[in-house]
């Protein structure tokens with residue numbers, strides 16, 4: 074290759090990379106954070122967004138939450154000094170919540186039980202709002218912005234309409250103030266991203282405190298129909314193990330061609346059958362466990378069981394075994410070309426997952442309708458009561474109905 078050619082190629086490649094970089098414009102972010110310091114998760118999440126090549130942080134608006142505003146602002150300024158990013162404005166926001174006072178929270182806790190973490194108001198870390206506390210990382214020399222958080226938020230979404238992502242890491246007081254100043258604020262922002270739940274909530278919230286101390290089911294005497302569901306779970310376990318084994322065998326075929334640890338298993342169990350069964354059985358054990366769980370729960374919710382429920386559960390079990398066994402056998406025979414013209418009805422229809430013959434599919438659907446009827450008659454007493462549990466129950470019934478066609482369909 075001549076030098077001239079190489080030079081052109083380098084130039085074109087450079088032009089293309091810069092065009093790509095232009096195409097991937099950085100996401101503009103405002104971090105709204107109760108930025109307790111030093112170096113806790115509030116500060117760490119700030120660092121992450123500043124460091125990411127995909128984001129451009131327009132500013133950090135601060136709000137009282139995990140700690141008091143003034144201390145949070147100072148810690149944030151110091152963090153930015155330490156990482157050499159004092160170009161990012163730190164904008165103080167709300168020092169107090171809009172609706173709650175400390176005293177109110179204390180009264181609430183007296184009534185409903187104490188909450189382990191109430192941020193700046195937590196008794197074990199409490200100090201007055203103007204005290205800054207310890208600064209092991211050193212005190213900042215830089216100053217916060219003169220603007221307040223709400224006005225900064227409003228100004229930025231007007232400057233970059235539809236472009237600004239608000240990352241919300243604290244109480245939403247600053248956002249509430251921004252909206253009260255300018256109702257257009259939410260429309261002009263691109264999106265709001267916030268933490269809506271915690272995997273490890275440090276709270277004695279009454280929602281959680283209401284959980285009973287003893288297992289409410291511990292004295293439960295299973296009804297005859299509930300006992301009859303036990304065998305379903307053995308079937309689930311067996312199908313599950315079988316599915317794993319077939320998965321392993323299918324994987325071996327993938328590597329060894331025909332064999333399983335060198336043994337030519339595919340003579341007896343061809344790849345297409347192992348694979349079809351593997352997929353099919355997954356659907357069966359999931360469906361079986363769903364049906365059995367529903368049948369078990371329904372009398373518990375209904376507060377007793379209607380006459381003949383046990384018989385219904387047993388009939389359904391028989392039908393289920395027939396469908397599972399029959400369809401798997403049908404697939405085996407169908408793939409071996411032993412079903413003649415009946416392959417479509419008893420073998421497989423050629424679908425991706427529920428690849429059972431049409432007869433088995435119809436039976437399965439019939440079984441699900443029968444199951445819905447069994448569920449309904451057990452739940453009926455509870456549904457008739459229309460007490461405070463009614464909406465939850467209705468949800469349960471609707472989800473049961475929704476499950477049936479999903480199991481039937483591909």
Ligand SMILES: [Ca+2]
Nearest residue numbers: 107115242243
């Ligand atoms: Ca936070």
